[in-house]
Amino acid sequence: MAARRSAPRAEPARLRLDVDERRRRLVALGLDLFSSRAYDDVSIDELAEAAGISKGLLYHYFPTKKDFYVAIVRAAAEQLLERTGRATAGEPMARLRAGLDEYLHHVGAHRRAYTALLRSGVGSDAEVAGVVDETRAALCARLVEGIPTRGALVPVALRGWIGFVEATTLEWLDGRREAAPDVLRELFVDVLVCAIESAARRS
Amino acid sequence: MAARRSAPRAEPARLRLDVDERRRRLVALGLDLFSSRAYDDVSIDELAEAAGISKGLLYHYFPTKKDFYVAIVRAAAEQLLERTGRATAGEPMARLRAGLDEYLHHVGAHRRAYTALLRSGVGSDAEVAGVVDETRAALCARLVEGIPTRGALVPVALRGWIGFVEATTLEWLDGRREAAPDVLRELFVDVLVCAIESAARRS
Numbered sequence: 001m002a003a004r005r006s007a008p009r010a011e012p013a014r015l016r017l018d019v020d021e022r023r024r025r026l027v028a029l030g031l032d033l034f035s036s037r038a039y040d041d042v043s044i045d046e047l048a049e050a051a052g053i054s055k056g057l058l059y060h061y062f063p064t065k066k067d068f069y070v071a072i073v074r075a076a077a078e079q080l081l082e083r084t085g086r087a088t089a090g091e092p093m094a095r096l097r098a099g100l101d102e103y104l105h106h107v108g109a110h111r112r113a114y115t116a117l118l119r120s121g122v123g124s125d126a127e128v129a130g131v132v133d134e135t136r137a138a139l140c141a142r143l144v145e146g147i148p149t150r151g152a153l154v155p156v157a158l159r160g161w162i163g164f165v166e167a168t169t170l171e172w173l174d175g176r177r178e179a180a181p182d183v184l185r186e187l188f189v190d191v192l193v194c195a196i197e198s199a200a201r202r203s
Numbered sequence: 204m205a206a207r208r209s210a211p212r213a214e215p216a217r218l219r220l221d222v223d224e225r226r227r228r229l230v231a232l233g234l235d236l237f238s239s240r241a242y243d244d245v246s247i248d249e250l251a252e253a254a255g256i257s258k259g260l261l262y263h264y265f266p267t268k269k270d271f272y273v274a275i276v277r278a279a280a281e282q283l284l285e286r287t288g289r290a291t292a293g294e295p296m297a298r299l300r301a302g303l304d305e306y307l308h309h310v311g312a313h314r315r316a317y318t319a320l321l322r323s324g325v326g327s328d329a330e331v332a333g334v335v336d337e338t339r340a341a342l343c344a345r346l347v348e349g350i351p352t353r354g355a356l357v358p359v360a361l362r363g364w365i366g367f368v369e370a371t372t373l374e375w376l377d378g379r380r381e382a383a384p385d386v387l388r389e390l391f392v393d394v395l396v397c398a399i400e401s402a403a404r405r406s
Contacts, residue, residue, distance in 0.1 A: 119332075129322075156371055156380045157390060163370025164398070168363035177359045183405050187360060187398070194397030195367070195390070202386050 023061050023071070026051055030072040031079075035109070038116035039069055070127050073117065077135040080106055085142050092146030093189070099143045100185040104169070108181070111173045118166060136162050149196060151203030157195040164191055226264050226274070229254055233275040234282075238312070241319035242272055273330050276320065280338040283309055288345050295349030296392070302346045303388045307372070311384070314376045321369060339365050352399060354406030360398040367394055 029051050033042050044065050048055040062068035083106050087098035107114040117132065140162050149158065165188055171177045172184060179187075232254050236245050247268050251258040265271035286309050290301035310317040320335065343365050352361065368391055374380045375387060 153382055153386065153390065156374060156382055156387070157394075159374050159380075160367040160371035160390070160394065163366035163368075164363040164394075165366075167366025167369075168359055171359060171362050177362070179356055179359055183356065184359070186405060187356065187363070187401050190401035191360075191363065191367075191394060191398050194401075195394050198390050198393035198397075202389060 019061070026058070026061055026068070027071050027075045030068060031075055034069070034072055034076075034113045034116075036112050038112060066125065066127075070131065073128055073131050076110070076113065076117075077131055081135065081138055081142065084139060092144075095145065096143050096147065096189060096192070097185060100165075100188055101181065103139070103143075103165075104181045104184060107169060107173065115170060115173055118170060144192070144196075147192075147196065148200075151200035153199035153203040154196055157199035161188075161192050161195050164188070164195075222264070229261070229264055229271070230274050230278045233271060234278055237272070237275055237279075237316045237319075239315050241315060247271075269328065269330075273334065276331055276334050279313070279316065279320075280334055280341075284338065284341055284345065287342060295347075298348065299346050299350065299392060299395070300388060303368075303391055304384065306342070306346075306368075307384045307387060310372055310376065318373060318376055321373060347395070347399075350395075350399065351403075354403035356402035356406040357399055360402035364391075364395050364398050367391070367398075 026047075030047065033047065033050065044055055044058060047065075047068070048058045051058065058068075062071065080103070083102045084099040086102060087095045089095075090098070117128075136159075140158050144158065149155075168177075168184065168187070172179060229250075233250065236250065236253065247258055247261060250268075250271070251261045254261065261271075265274065283306070286305045287302040289305060290298045292298075293301070320331070339362075343361050347361065352358075371380075371387065371390070375382060
């Protein structure tokens with residue numbers, strides 16, 4: 001407090017930076033922890049211990065475990081969107097395929113977290129559900145960029161297609177169905193083209 | 204107790220019947236309540252009051268609110284399967300269309316319950332999730348009965364298609380997308396045919 005008072009104008013910016021940087025590091029740590037384990041399996045005690053800070057300090061950055069989790073889900077969503085958006089050149093269909101490959105690769109590398117997010121009760125929390133819905137919409141828009149999607153029913157078909165991709169991916173990640181990622185990707189492409197065509201025709 | 208002891212063989216059967224009948228009536232009441240309201244919105248107190256029994260007696264039939272809810276979800280699943288299985292005659296594609304019509308009609312009439320079941324945290328409870336998964340599989344098997352579904356990848360595509368139908372239906376029930384039920388149904392049929400064909404080709 002004494003130090004802060006002695007330099008009132010310079011300190012707040014530096015302090016804020018520290019806070020942001022610490023939050024960023026905590027989120028990175030959380031991404032790492034939650035990539036292999038489900039929300040309920042990781043306790044605040046364990047998170048604090050892994051971060052090398054007290055539980056009290058962790059609560060200072062994130063008032064609740066859910067706040068922390070929401071920040072992590074947002075970060076994970078950004079990672080996924082960043083990865084699936086890498087292929088910006090080429091034909092729409094080639095970019096769609098590249099995006100789907102990245103998607104399958106990314107969720108495969110974060111199997112537990114992705115499965116838990118889409119299946120767990122936390123996923124039904126309004127805030128988490130909001131992030132998931134926004135991510136779905138952004139991912140879908142990115143994947144179909146450049147593909148003609150005119151017709152009132154087409155957004156319905158696109159939402160359905162995301163449901164198709166998610167349901168299939170969850171089964172595949174569970175190991176309940178064996179399929180090579182490129183075979184799954186081609187199934188997704190076929191169904192997308194068909195769903196858009198059908199919806200456009202029936203709009 | 205005295206009456207029970209005086210007729211030891213006759214009483215248990217009658218008592219059991221009463222218990223089954225009371226459970227059945229409670230489930231019917233629950234189906235009614237949960238058809239328009241979500242799990243978290245209905246308290247045990249309210250359920251007991253609506254049933255005209257004490258909370259203690261309700262707990263006698265269903266030890267927890269979740270047990271009660273699971274019984275209701277099972278009953279709802281049976282209703283849905285019974286409705287969608289009514290069309291047993293005719294061509295496979297005609298039966299598929301009739302089944303999808305029944306499905307859309309049924310979930311439309313139980314909008315809140317269906318939406319809450321597939322979205323809420325309760326849906327992620329292992330027991331409820333088990334009932335939902337079994338119902339999905341049974342519904343899907345019934346809908347595609349008689350349609351050729353050979354190929355290792357076809358079950359994956361069918362699971363994906365259920366995801367397509369559910370995602371689309373949830374948006375439609377939310378009122379976020381306007382579409383006539385028969386247009387939705389035809390979209391479902393188109394996507395199913397395409398998904399099965401693609402999966403069979405790529406198996």
